Amino acid sequence: MIERLCTQRACLRFAGAAVADRAGAILEIGLGKGRTYDFLRKQFPQREIFAFDRTLHCAEDVRPDPEHLILGEFLITLPAHAARTGHTAALAHADIGSEDPARDARLANSIAPLIDRLVQREGLVLTDRAMSMPAWIRLPLPPDAGDWPYYIYEVG
Ligand SMILES: C[S@@+](CC[C@H](N)C(=O)[O-])C[C@H]1O[C@@H](n2cnc3c(N)ncnc32)[C@H](O)[C@@H]1O
Numbered sequence: 001m002i003e004r005l006c007t008q009r010a011c012l013r014f015a016g017a018a019v020a021d022r023a024g025a026i027l028e029i030g031l032g033k034g035r036t037y038d039f040l041r042k043q044f045p046q047r048e049i050f051a052f053d054r055t056l057h058c059a060e061d062v063r064p065d066p067e068h069l070i071l072g073e074f075l076i077t078l079p080a081h082a083a084r085t086g087h088t089a090a091l092a093h094a095d096i097g098s099e100d101p102a103r104d105a106r107l108a109n110s111i112a113p114l115i116d117r118l119v120q121r122e123g124l125v126l127t128d129r130a131m132s133m134p135a136w137i138r139l140p141l142p143p144d145a146g147d148w149p150y151y152i153y154e155v156g
Helices: 002-018 035-043 074-085 101-116
Strands: 026-029 049-053 069-071 089-094 119-127 137-139 151-154
Touching: 002 035, 002 089, 002 119, 002 151, 026 035, 026 074, 026 101, 035 049, 049 074, 069 074, 074 101, 089 101, 101 119
Parallel strands: 026 049, 026 089, 049 069, 089 119
Antiparallel strands: 119 151, 137 151
């Protein structure tokens, strides 16, 4: 858990610096307990951050306001959000992993094209599960990332 959190912190800091001069919302795909959402909202105090999850199960003090909380299955909510915003997000953080790697791989494959419809060209996708999109370029992790698998893609 410590390696995971250290890797997430390093990657989110790296992404924060990379998109600092780029307008656009942040997408937290997998709000969960709100740990990384809390980090993101401190890192991007002026940005809109939209958080997605099937259900709301984080503590009250890390809950997004209702306009920025999008509950439901990713396969439904991500295309619906794309229909509203198009390719405008600067950064998507997809923290979707569970204890079932095969199910996670299927989910990652299903949502990668949906994320592609949401993020602007040269925007970033950070994720805890590998995603395969032909136009995305995988970037190296920052040197201070912990010993935990994580993936950073530039949207091409
Ligand atoms: C690893 S947790 C997110 C952890 C969170 N980022 C944090 O730092 O606390 C993954 C989350 O994705 C959500 N999730 C997984 N599959 C989903 C799906 N198909 N649709 C919507 N939410 C899903 C789960 O409910 C879970 O809260």
